Amino acid sequence: xxxxxxxxxxxxxxxxxxxxxxxxxxxxxxxxKGVELxxxxxxxxxxxxxxxxxxxxxxxxxRAQLASNDAIRELLTTVEALERERNSLLNRSDELxxxxxxxxxxxxxxxxxxxxxxxxxxxxxxxSNTLSVRRVLRHLCELLEQLIGAQSFAIYxxxxxxxxxxxxxxxxxxxxxxxxLPVDDASFLDACLTGVPKIHELEERDAAAAxxxxxxxxxxxxxxxxxxxxxxxxxxxxxxxxxxxxRELFKxxxxxxAAALIAANLYEAEAGPRAxxxxxxxxxAQVAQSLNPSEPGHPVVLATKRxx
Amino acid sequence: MRVLIVDDSSATRSYVRAALEGESDxxxxxxxxxxxxxxxxxxxxxxxxxxxINMPNINGLELISFIRQSxxxxxxxxxxxxxxxxxxxxxxALSLGANAYLAKPFTADELAQAVRGLLDVTxxxxxxxxx
Numbered sequence: 001x002x003x004x005x006x007x008x009x010x011x012x013x014x015x016x017x018x019x020x021x022x023x024x025x026x027x028x029x030x031x032x033k034g035v036e037l038x039x040x041x042x043x044x045x046x047x048x049x050x051x052x053x054x055x056x057x058x059x060x061x062x063r064a065q066l067a068s069n070d071a072i073r074e075l076l077t078t079v080e081a082l083e084r085e086r087n088s089l090l091n092r093s094d095e096l097x098x099x100x101x102x103x104x105x106x107x108x109x110x111x112x113x114x115x116x117x118x119x120x121x122x123x124x125x126x127x128s129n130t131l132s133v134r135r136v137l138r139h140l141c142e143l144l145e146q147l148i149g150a151q152s153f154a155i156y157x158x159x160x161x162x163x164x165x166x167x168x169x170x171x172x173x174x175x176x177x178x179x180x181l182p183v184d185d186a187s188f189l190d191a192c193l194t195g196v197p198k199i200h201e202l203e204e205r206d207a208a209a210a211x212x213x214x215x216x217x218x219x220x221x222x223x224x225x226x227x228x229x230x231x232x233x234x235x236x237x238x239x240x241x242x243x244x245x246x247r248e249l250f251k252x253x254x255x256x257x258a259a260a261l262i263a264a265n266l267y268e269a270e271a272g273p274r275a276x277x278x279x280x281x282x283x284x285a286q287v288a289q290s291l292n293p294s295e296p297g298h299p300v301v302l303a304t305k306r307x308x
Numbered sequence: 309m310r311v312l313i314v315d316d317s318s319a320t321r322s323y324v325r326a327a328l329e330g331e332s333d334x335x336x337x338x339x340x341x342x343x344x345x346x347x348x349x350x351x352x353x354x355x356x357x358x359x360x361i362n363m364p365n366i367n368g369l370e371l372i373s374f375i376r377q378s379x380x381x382x383x384x385x386x387x388x389x390x391x392x393x394x395x396x397x398x399x400x401a402l403s404l405g406a407n408a409y410l411a412k413p414f415t416a417d418e419l420a421q422a423v424r425g426l427l428d429v430t431x432x433x434x435x436x437x438x439x
Contacts, residue, residue, distance in 0.1 A: 115416035118326040126319050142319040145391065149413040238393035238411050245415070 116245040119147050123252050127260040131267035131276075136260045137169040143253060144232065145171060148246050152234035157220075157261070158183060158192070158227055165192075165229055174214075174233040188229045191217040195226050197250050202241050218250050220258035227258045309427075310353065311336045314345040314371060315360035315389065320412065324358060324389075327416035328423065342366025346374065354384055356423060361390040361401065369404055376405035385426045389414070 126139040137155065144150040152172025156165035165188065167179045183192050191198045198217040215235065220228035230253065270276040313324045313336060325336045337352065339345040342363055357375065361368035368388065375381045385408075388401045393411035401409055407429070410422045 111417060114330065115327070118323060118330070118416045122319055122322040122326055125322060139319065142317045146317045146320045147323065147413050149391070151391075236391055236393065236412070239413070243413075243415070 112244070116248055119245050120248055120252055123147060123249055124256060127253075127256045130260075131264050131273075133261065133264040133268060136264045140230070140253065140257055140260075141169060141171060143249065144230070148232075148249055149236040149239040150232045150234070151236050153230060153232040156181070156188075156229045156231070158229070162192075162226070168228070172234060174231060187212075187214055188217045188219075188231060191219040191229060192226050195219050195221045195224070197247075197254060199242065199247065199250065202235070202239075216250065218254050218257075220254060220261070222258040222262055228261065230257070309334050309355045311356045311358065311423075312339060312345065312348065312352075312354045313337070313358045314339040314342065314363070314368070315358070316341055316363045317360070320360065320389065323416075324419065327419050330416070331420060331423075342368070342371045345371055349375070349378065349381060353380065356385050356387065356427065357381075358387045358389050359406070361388060361392055361397065369401060372401065372404045372406055385429075387422055387426055389419075 123143050126143060127136065130136055130139065140155060141153075144153050150171070152170075152174040154170035154174040155168045157168050158165055163183050165181045165183055165185070167175065169175065181188075183189060188198075190196075197219065200213070200215050202215065214231035214233050216230075216232040218230040218232070219226045220230065267276055309331075311324075311328055311334060313321050315321050315324070315338075318340065321338045321340070325338065328334045328336055337348060337354070339348055342365060345359075346366070359368045359371055359375075363371075368390065372386060372388075375384065375386060382405075386406045388398075388406045388409045389412055390397065390401075390409070391412045398409045408422055408426045410419065414422075
């Protein structure tokens with residue numbers, strides 16, 4: 001047998017130095033790489049941890065923002081609701097203010113009407129509470145002077161044929177004038193023909209004075225017939241314009257003045273109030289019977305039956 | 309409140325009564341002349357007097373003088389109501405002791421305002437005196 005060549009006595013441990021160096025280099029490199037890798041992993045880990053922290057922070061911030069946004073949204077909703085409520089309250093306030101203004105205006109009107117009614121009540125009461133011609137005239141003059149503020153005026157009655165107007169009473173220059181005038185006198189012809197008061201605005205008072213025309217001509221009518229005329233020529237100097245109630249008073253004087261004068265004039269011939277009513281029952285019965293000939297005439301019975 | 313109205317015009321007296329009695333607690337006494345007022349004044353006391361200037365016999369100015377000399381009535385508020393609205397008439401009435409002046413014709417509202425104003429002023433003066 002052939003003897004195998006003897007191996008080098010050097011075992012692996014007996015590797016050549018360059019291999020050992022190579023191995024050491026390899027191991028060192030390996031270790032170095034391991035360290036590097038570990039360091040890389042550590043760095044990466046640190047980076048990931050930082051990223052995770054950042055993300056957590058971001059998350060927290062976003063959550064906070066979201067919560068804050070929700071709060072803002074809620075607040076905005078509340079603000080909108082409050083805004084709506086405010087507008088609604090403002091509208092309601094406007095409505096109430098308007099209503100208050102209307103009520104105030106209405107209140108003023110009612111007060112004005114009540115004031116006017118006081119004048120009209122007094123005028124009506126004055127004209128109807130006497131049957132003396134002298135007192136009726138006095139009351140007419142007082143109403144014109146005290147409630148209307150007339151300083152110069154005249155009260156005329158028409159003749160039976162309606163062609164002449166005779167002075168009955170008055171105050172101031174108007175009453176010092178002629179005692180009788182033809183009805184076709186321009187100053188009161190219109191009023192006599194139409195039965196409608198003719199009232200000039202007081203701004204025209206200078207023009208009216210220049211024409212010597214009255215400021216107001218008030219026809220006294222009864223049963224659709226003009227029986228007299230009141231002419232107002234001058235007003236108290238401090239009276240600057242007609243008041244609304246003046247026109248109402250004119251209407252009342254026109255309507256009630258004639259009746260008051262006629263009644264007072266007829267009553268002058270009577271011996272007293274009871275005498276003036278003498279025969280009134282028979283007269284009423286006669287009237288009732290003429291209205292309803294089939295009924296035997298007692299006026300009270302007839303009136304009651306009609307009222308049923 | 310007791311009010312005396314002195315005016316020879318029954319229309320004015322009735323109008324003042326109608327206007328003032330609309331206010332609560334107002335009791336109006338009427339006098340148709342200065343003489344009538346002189347008969348009423350010694351017997352009664354008033355919270356306010358309204359006096360017309362133009363009256364026959366004793367006119368409003370004479371009546372004011374009497375009222376202001378009277379022990380009982382010298383402090384009563386006095387409102388002149390007159391068709392005379394000239395400044396001299398007003399000044400004369402005020403110099404004799406009237407407290408305020410209202411020209412006729414007046415509305416019920418004007419009268420109520422004048423009365424309220426007058427009563428407010430006189431109440432204020434009374435309070436000042438007492439304190």
